[in-house]
Amino acid sequence: MVVIIDNTSSALSNFYNFQYKVFISVFLILLLIALVILFFTKLLTKPLITLAESMKSVGKGNLDVQIDIKTQDELGHVSSVFNEMINRLRMSTTSIEILSEEVERRKSSEQKLHKLAEAVEQSLEHIVITNIDAEIEYVNQAFINSTGYSL
Numbered sequence: 817m818v819v820i821i822d823n824t825s826s827a828l829s830n831f832y833n834f835q836y837k838v839f840i841s842v843f844l845i846l847l848l849i850a851l852v853i854l855f856f857t858k859l860l861t862k863p864l865i866t867l868a869e870s871m872k873s874v875g876k877g878n879l880d881v882q883i884d885i886k887t888q889d890e891l892g893h894v895s896s897v898f899n900e901m902i903n904r905l906r907m908s909t910t911s912i913e914i915l916s917e918e919v920e921r922r923k924s925s926e927q928k929l930h931k932l933a934e935a936v937e938q939s940l941e942h943i944v945i946t947n948i949d950a951e952i953e954y955v956n957q958a959f960i961n962s963t964g965y966s967l
Contacts, residue, residue: 863891942955944959
């Protein structure tokens with residue numbers, strides 16, 4: 817008498833079960849690797865994004881930007897140099913504003929002086945300006961017309 821036991825379905829079931837476990841394990845490992853890569857990508861790109869946003873802000877004229885990246889790598893060095901550049905730009909801009917104000921004051925004074933010079937020149941009264949040695953330095957047209965004097 818021969819007894820045949822069919823273990824193929826049991827063996828096949830065990831194989832499929834093993835294959836399923838391997839597939840799930842590989843999927844979980846790949847998911848974990850993807851999450852680790854995503855974490856480190858965010859960690860590395862966040863300072864670059866901060867630097868780029870700060871540069872855009874400066875490009876729009878905001879000189880109150882300071883980058884707070886304190887790493888000891890190339891990015892930290894770039895951030896430090898960027899902050900120094902902003903400080904120098906801020907000082908230059910302040911100097912330009914001060915010079916611009918001085919130019920405006922001088923223009924205003926020059927306009928007032930020009931008006932006074934026109935008033936003196938057009939005056940009907942005789943005007944003579946001398947230095948401390950009593951030497952004549954200026955006479956207006958009214959003085960010249962009535963006396964015939966010329967410098």
